[in-house]
Amino acid sequence: MGEQLGLLKVTVVKGIKLVIRDFRTSDPYVVVKLGNQTAKTKFINSCLNPVWNEELSFSLKEPIGVLSLEVFDKDHFKADDKMGHAHLNLQPLASAARLKQFAKVSSAETILRKIVPDTDNCLARESSISCMNGEVVQSVWLRLCAVKSGEIELRIKLIDPPAASSN
Numbered sequence: 001m002g003e004q005l006g007l008l009k010v011t012v013v014k015g016i017k018l019v020i021r022d023f024r025t026s027d028p029y030v031v032v033k034l035g036n037q038t039a040k041t042k043f044i045n046s047c048l049n050p051v052w053n054e055e056l057s058f059s060l061k062e063p064i065g066v067l068s069l070e071v072f073d074k075d076h077f078k079a080d081d082k083m084g085h086a087h088l089n090l091q092p093l094a095s096a097a098r099l100k101q102f103a104k105v106s107s108a109e110t111i112l113r114k115i116v117p118d119t120d121n122c123l124a125r126e127s128s129i130s131c132m133n134g135e136v137v138q139s140v141w142l143r144l145c146a147v148k149s150g151e152i153e154l155r156i157k158l159i160d161p162p163a164a165s166s167n
Contacts, residue, residue, distance in 0.1 A: 002061040002062030002063055003061065003062045004059065004060075004061055005060040005061060005062060005064070005094060005097070005158070006059075006060050006097065006158050006159050006160045007057060007058075007059060007060070007158070007159040008034065008057070008058040008059070008060040008067075008090070008156065008157070008158055008159075009055055009056070009057050009058075009156070009157040009158075009159065010032055010039075010055070010056045010057075010058065010067065010154055010155075010156050011053065011054065011055045011056075011154065011155040011156070011157075012030045012032065012041050012052045012053075012054050012056065012069075012152065012153075012154060013051070013052065013053055013152075013153040013154060013155055014049070014050060014051040014052060014053070014152070014153050015028060015030075015048075015049065015050050015052075015071065015150060015151065015152045015153070016049050016150070016151050016153075017048065017049065017149040017150055017151065018047075018048045018049070018050070018071065018083055018084075018144075018149070018150040019048075019083050019084065019147045019148055019149060019150055020048065021073035021081040021083055022046075022073060022075075025046040025047065025048055026046075026047070026048060026073040026081075026083060027043045027044065027045050027046060027047070027073055027074040027075075028043060028044060028047065028048075028050050028071055028072070028073060028074070028083055029041050029042060029043035029044070029052075029071070029072055029074055030052065030069055030070070030071050030072075030152065031069065031070045031071075031072065032056050032058075032067065032068070032069045033067070033068045033069070033070075034058040034060070034065050034066075034067050034068075034090075035061070035065045037058045037059070039056035039057070039058070040056075041054040041056070042054065043074035060090065060094070060158065064090050064091055064094050065090065066087045066088065066089055066090065067087065067088045067090055067156075068085065068086070068087040068088075069085065069086055069087070069088075069142070069152065069154075070082065070084070070085040071083040071084050071085070071144060071150065071152065082146070082147075083144065083147060083150060084144025084145060084146055084147035084150050085144060085145055085146060086122035086142035086143065086144050086145060086152065087122055087142075088121070088122065088140060088142060088154070088156075089120075089121060090156075092113055092115055092129060092138075093129055093136060093138050093156060093158055094158070095113075096112040096113050096129040096131075096136055096138075097136040097158050097160070099112055099113075100112065100131050100136055101160075109130050109131070109132045110130060110131045111128050111129070111130045112129050112130060112131055112136070113128070113129040114126055114127070114128050114129075115127045115128075115129070115140075117143075122142045122143050122144075122145060123140065123141065123142065123143070124141040124142060124143040124151045125141050127139060127140040127141070135157050135158070135159060136157070136158045137155065137156065137157050137158075138154075138155070138156045138157075139153070139154075139155050139156075140153070140154050140155075140156065141153050141154075142154065
């Protein structure tokens with residue numbers, strides 16, 4: 001197994017303008033995956049602009065994978081309908097965390113890096129990675145693919161593993 005880089009805490013904040021999958025609305029929930037780890041939020045009844053504010057935890061290891069998420073509409077009688085998917089490259093976050101270890105960053109919020117939306121990512125708007133009280137945090141809005149509309153806001157925190165004794 002690769003080197004343990006830390007604990008990744010992914011807060012699924014909210015969704016906006018999600019697509020309708022039921023009669024007039026949807027009952028959305030989000031499934032987040034990193035490598036072979038999967039976690040999901042609870043579903044929210046009849047809501048196209050849901051606020052979950054749920055924190056999911058993953059362990060981040062080398063090689064750094066891609067965080068992927070899928071939004072589904074909870075159905076009681078048939079298979080849950082897909083409401084789009086998105087992914088996020090975690091490399092910038094991991095690099096920023098490494099940078100933080102070398103640069104003595106002050107306790108105030110410091111922006112380490114900005115990532116702009118482009119064809120290779122699912123960003124709906126510019127995302128910033130900052131250091132707050134020693135934790136590296138990335139706020140990101142992801143545009144859902146394979147659907148007409150929908151964005152999901154995530155807030156991701158990378159918590160350093162306990163310092164390993166140098167060998």
